[in-house]
Amino acid sequence: MTGSLGARRLVLLVPTLLGVVTLVFAFLHLVPGDPVEIMLGESAAPADVAALRRDLGLDRPLPAQYARFLLRAARGDLGQSIAFRTSVARAVAGRYPATLELAGAAFVLALGLALPLGVAAALRPGSAVDRIARLASLAGACLPGFWLGPLLILLFSLRLGWLPVSGRGGLAHLVLPATTLGLGMLAVLVRLVRASMIGALGEDYVRSARAKGAPERRVIAVHALRNALLPVTTVAGLQAGALLAGAIITETIFAWPGLGRLLVQAIDARDYPLVQGCVLAIGLTYVGVNTATDLLHRAIDPRLRDAR
Amino acid sequence: MRARGLGAVAAGAAVLLLLALAGAVAPLLVPDPYATDLAARLAAPHAGHALGQDSLGRDVLARVLHGARISLAVGTAVVALSLLVGVTLGAAAGYLGGWFDEAVARVIDVLLAFPGLLLAIALAAVLGPSLGNVVLALSLLGWTGYARLARAEVAALRQREFVQAAQALGAGPGRIVARHLLPLAAPILLVQATFGMAGAIVAESSLSFLGLGAPPPLASWGAMIDEGRPFLLVAPHVVVWPGIALAATVLALQLVGDGLRDLLDVRSPRQRVVTN
Numbered sequence: 183m184t185g186s187l188g189a190r191r192l193v194l195l196v197p198t199l200l201g202v203v204t205l206v207f208a209f210l211h212l213v214p215g216d217p218v219e220i221m222l223g224e225s226a227a228p229a230d231v232a233a234l235r236r237d238l239g240l241d242r243p244l245p246a247q248y249a250r251f252l253l254r255a256a257r258g259d260l261g262q263s264i265a266f267r268t269s270v271a272r273a274v275a276g277r278y279p280a281t282l283e284l285a286g287a288a289f290v291l292a293l294g295l296a297l298p299l300g301v302a303a304a305l306r307p308g309s310a311v312d313r314i315a316r317l318a319s320l321a322g323a324c325l326p327g328f329w330l331g332p333l334l335i336l337l338f339s340l341r342l343g344w345l346p347v348s349g350r351g352g353l354a355h356l357v358l359p360a361t362t363l364g365l366g367m368l369a370v371l372v373r374l375v376r377a378s379m380i381g382a383l384g385e386d387y388v389r390s391a392r393a394k395g396a397p398e399r400r401v402i403a404v405h406a407l408r409n410a411l412l413p414v415t416t417v418a419g420l421q422a423g424a425l426l427a428g429a430i431i432t433e434t435i436f437a438w439p440g441l442g443r444l445l446v447q448a449i450d451a452r453d454y455p456l457v458q459g460c461v462l463a464i465g466l467t468y469v470g471v472n473t474a475t476d477l478l479h480r481a482i483d484p485r486l487r488d489a490r
Numbered sequence: 491m492r493a494r495g496l497g498a499v500a501a502g503a504a505v506l507l508l509l510a511l512a513g514a515v516a517p518l519l520v521p522d523p524y525a526t527d528l529a530a531r532l533a534a535p536h537a538g539h540a541l542g543q544d545s546l547g548r549d550v551l552a553r554v555l556h557g558a559r560i561s562l563a564v565g566t567a568v569v570a571l572s573l574l575v576g577v578t579l580g581a582a583a584g585y586l587g588g589w590f591d592e593a594v595a596r597v598i599d600v601l602l603a604f605p606g607l608l609l610a611i612a613l614a615a616v617l618g619p620s621l622g623n624v625v626l627a628l629s630l631l632g633w634t635g636y637a638r639l640a641r642a643e644v645a646a647l648r649q650r651e652f653v654q655a656a657q658a659l660g661a662g663p664g665r666i667v668a669r670h671l672l673p674l675a676a677p678i679l680l681v682q683a684t685f686g687m688a689g690a691i692v693a694e695s696s697l698s699f700l701g702l703g704a705p706p707p708l709a710s711w712g713a714m715i716d717e718g719r720p721f722l723l724v725a726p727h728v729v730v731w732p733g734i735a736l737a738a739t740v741l742a743l744q745l746v747g748d749g750l751r752d753l754l755d756v757r758s759p760r761q762r763v764v765t766n
Contacts, residue, residue: 201600205609212616324741326692328699328712329733332719340723427605431696435719446700449615461612465604472603 188477195473202469206462207251210238210454221264221452237262238455260459265451270459273444278463280350281440284432285425287356288364293418296368300375301407304383315372322369327428331362331435348437363432367421374417375410382410412483419475423468495752502745505738506562513558520552523709532725542727545717550728553709554735560710561691561739564625568690569683571629576636577679581667583637584644594641598634606631610693614702621694624703628690635682643675677754684747688740695736711736 210217218235219226232241238261239247254260260270295318303315338358339347346355382388383406391405392398430442437443441460448456480486512519521539527547535542541550583594601609613627644667647653656666695712697703704710706717711732718728 197596198599198603201596202603205600205604209612209616212613214616214618320741320744323744324737326695326733326736326740328696329715329729329736332715332722332729333733336722336726336729424605427607430607430611431699434700445611449611449702454616457612457615461604461608464608468605468608469603 188480191473191476191480195469198469199466202465203252203255203462204248206255206458206465207248209458209461210240211244213454217454221454234264255462260462261455263448263453263456263459265448265453265456270455273456274441274459274463277439277441277444280438281426281429281433281442283350284356284359284363284438284440285422285429287360288367288425288428289418289422291360292364292367292371292421296371296375297414300372301379301402303372303376304379304410305402307380312376315376319369319373322365322367322372325365327362327366328431328435330365331358331432334358334362335435348435350439359432359436359438362435363425363428366428367418367425370421371414371418375414378410378413379406382406385409412479415482416475416479419471419478422475423471426464426468426471495749498745498749499753500749502742502747502749505742506746509558509735509739509742510562512555513562516552516555516559520555521549523548523552523556524707525549532721532728534725535727541731542725544714544728545721545725548707550714550731553714554711554731556709557711557714557732557735558739560621560704560708561694561736564621564628564694565687565691567625568628568632568694569687571625572632572686573636573679573683575629576633577640577672577675579633580637580640581644581672581675584641585648585663585667585671587645591641591645594637598637601631601634606689607693607696610697611700611702614697619702619705621704621708624694624697627697628693632686632690635686636679639678639682640672640675643678644671647671647674677750678756681747681751681754681756684743684750688743688747691736691739691743 213220218231218238218240222231222234235241239250242250258271260274262268263270263273266273299311299315299318303309303312306312335347335358338345345357349355383402385406387409388401388405391401396405426441429438429440430445432438433440433442434446441463445457445460445464448454448460516523525548527543530539530543530547531545533539533543533547535550539549539551541554544550544553579594583591609631610627613630614623617623617627648671653666653670656670661669694703695710695715698708698710698712699716701713701716704713706713714732715729718725718732722729
C-alpha cells in the first residue's frame with residue numbers, strides 16, 4: 183500500500199505511544215500530597231492505606247513503579263477502580279461503545295452537512311447559501327458546547343417536548359448530543375470545504391476539463407471536488423480525534439454513559455486509577471485516529487503515495 | 491483584503507475593550523456579585539437587577555461583568571506564560587538544532603498526542619480547582635503552538651545572510667535570536683496569540699463548567715452556566731447571559747485574529763479548537 187513511508191509513520195508511533203503512557207503514569211505523581219490519603223480520606227484505617235499503597239505499587243522505588251505500570255498497561259491491566267469496585271479495564275471497556283456511538287454520530291452529522299453546504303457556498307460566493315454557510319461556521323466556532331447543549335435541551339426537550347432530555351437509547355436520544363458535539367467540527371469543515379473548493383475551481387486542470395467540453399456536473403464532482411477533498415480528509419481526521427475530548431463535556435450535559443462522563447465521575451470520586459484509564463483510552467484512540475488519517479491521506483494523494 | 495482586515499480588527503478590538511472596561515469599572519456600576527438574596531432566588535430581570543438573579547439571589551449582571559475580569563485575566567496570563575515558554579524553547583531549538591531540537595520536538599509530539607482539553611482536565615483534576623492551577627494547566631499545554639512557530643521561523647531564517655553578517659560583527663546567539671530573528675516571527679506569533687487567547691478563555695470556562703476551574707463562589711462564566719442548568723426551565727436567564735458574554739468574547743477574538751492575519755499577511759495554522 184503506502185510502502186516505506188507508511189511503515190516509517192508506524193515506527194514513529196512507538197515513541198509517541200511511550201510518551202502517552204509515561205504522561206498518564208506521571209499523573210499520579212503530580213497529585214499534591216499523598217494520593218492514597220486523598221483517595222481514601224483522612225479517616226481511613228492505616229491497614230487500608232497500606233493495602234492500597236501496595237496495590238498501586240506506590241511502596242516501590244519510582245523506576246520499578248514505572249516498569250510495572252508499562253508492563254501492566256501493555257497487557258491492558260490498569261489496576262482496580264476504587265469507586266466502581268471493578269477493574270479499570272472493564273469499567274473503561276463498558277463505556278467505550280457509547281462514546282464511539284456519540285462521536286461517530288457527530289462526525290457523520292458534521293461531515294454530512296459540511297460537504298454539501300461548503301460546496302454550494304463555493305459555487306456561488308456571496309449567495310444566500312454562502313451566507314448560511316458562513317453563519318454556521320461562525321456559530322460553531324463561537325458557541326461552546328456547554329452553553330449550546332443546555333439551550334437545545336431547553337428548546338427541544340423542555341419547551342417543545344420533541345426529544346429526550348438525557349440518557350442513551352434510540353436515535354432520538356442521539357440527536358441533541360450529536361448536534362452539540364458536532365457543531366464545532368461542522369464550523370471548521372464548512373470553512374475548509376468552501377475555501378478548498380474555491381481554490382480547486384480556480385486551478386488549471388478545471389479550466390482544461392471545461393475546455394475539453396466536460397459537463398459542468400462532472401467538472402465539479404470529479405475534477406474539482408476530488409482534489410478539494412484532500413485537505414478535508416486530514417482536517418476531518420484531526421477533528422474526529424478532537425470529538426473525543428469534546429465528548430467529555432457533551433456527555434456530562436446529556437448524562438450520556440460514555441468515557442467522558444466516566445472520567446468526570448472518576449475525578450469527582452478521586453478514583454485516580456480510573457482517571458488514568460480513561461485518559462489513556464481517550465489518548466490512545468486519538469493517536470490511532472490521527473495515524474489512520476495520516477495513512478489515509480498518503481493513500482489517496484498520489485503526490486504523497488508516489489513520493490520516493 | 492486589507493481594508494476588511496482593518497475593519498474586523500477594529501470591530502473585535504472595540505468589543506474586547508468594552509468588555510475590559512466594563513470589567514474594570516464593574517465594582518462601581520453593579521452590586522456585589524457575591525451578595526446573596528434568598529428571597530429573590532431566580533428572579534427574572536427587573537429594575538435594579540437588569541439581567542435577573544441566580545439561584546442564590548445574586549445579581550446576574552454583576553456576576554457576568556466579574557466573569558469578564560476572570561476570563562480576560564486568565565486568557566492574558568495563559569497567553570503570556572505560553573508565549574514566554576514557547577518562544578524561548580522554540581527559538582532555542584530552531585537556532586541550536588541537534589539533540590536539544592530533537593528533545594523539544596519529542597516533548598511537543600507527546601503533548602499534541604492528546605486532545606488539548608483532555609490533558610487540561612486531567613491536569614486540573616490532579617492539581618485541584620483554582621484559577622492559578624487553571625493558568626498553570628493551560629500554559630503547560632499552550633506553549634507548544636508558539637514553540638512550533640518560533641522554531642520553524644528561526645530554523646528557516648538562521649542561514650540567511652543578515653544572520654551571517656551579524657555573526658561576523660560579533661553578535662552572540664541570544665542577541666541574534668532576540669534582535670534579528672524573533673521580530674520577523676512576531677506577526678505570526680501575534681495572530682497565534684489572539685486565537686490562543688480565545689482558546690484559553692473557552693478552556694477556562696469548560697474547566698469551570700466541569701467544576702475543575704474557578705472554585706465557588708467565583709463568577710466564572712463556565713461555572714455560572716453549570717450552576718444555572720438545574721433551573722433552565724424556570725430561570726433561563728441564569729444560563730443565557732454568561733453564554734452570550736462568552737460567545738461575544740470568542741467572536742471578538744476571532745475577528746481580531748482573522749483581521750490581523752489579513753493585515754499582516756501571514757499564513758497561520760489555526761489554534762486547535764479546544765472545545766465542542
